[in-house]
Amino acid sequence: MPSAKKSAYTRRDLREVSDNPELKEADFAKARPFSEVFPELSTSIRKGRGPNKSPTKKLVSLRLSQEVIAHFKATGPGWQSRIDATLRKAVKRKAS
Numbered sequence: 038m039p040s041a042k043k044s045a046y047t048r049r050d051l052r053e054v055s056d057n058p059e060l061k062e063a064d065f066a067k068a069r070p071f072s073e074v075f076p077e078l079s080t081s082i083r084k085g086r087g088p089n090k091s092p093t094k095k096l097v098s099l100r101l102s103q104e105v106i107a108h109f110k111a112t113g114p115g116w117q118s119r120i121d122a123t124l125r126k127a128v129k130r131k132a133s
Contacts, residue, residue, distance in 0.1 A: 094121075 052059075072079035101120075109116035 105120075109120050112119060
C-alpha cells in the first residue's frame with residue numbers, strides 16, 4: 038500500500054500565507070451572532086417554507102421492516118408519500 042504523500046509546507050509556511058489569523062479566546066468572547074450583526078441579510082437568508090396553514094399530516098416515528106423500506110425506496114424519491122398512500126388505501130378497504 039503506498040504511503041501518504043507528505044506536504045512540503047510547514048505549519049509556519051501556512052500561517053504566513055493564511056488570510057485568517059488563528060482566533061484566540063478573546064476573539065470568541067467578542068463574537069456576536071450573525072443575525073445581530075447583519076439583521077436584514079439574516080432574515081432574507083432564513084425565509085423557508087414557514088408553518089403549514091392547515092397541516093394535513095402529523096409527524097410520527099414508525100418502525101418498519103427492512104423489506105418494506107427497501108421496497109419503497111427502490112421506487113425512487115417520494116417513497117414516504119407512497120407508503121402513506123398505501124396505508125390510506127388499506128384504511129379505506131378496512132372501513133368498507
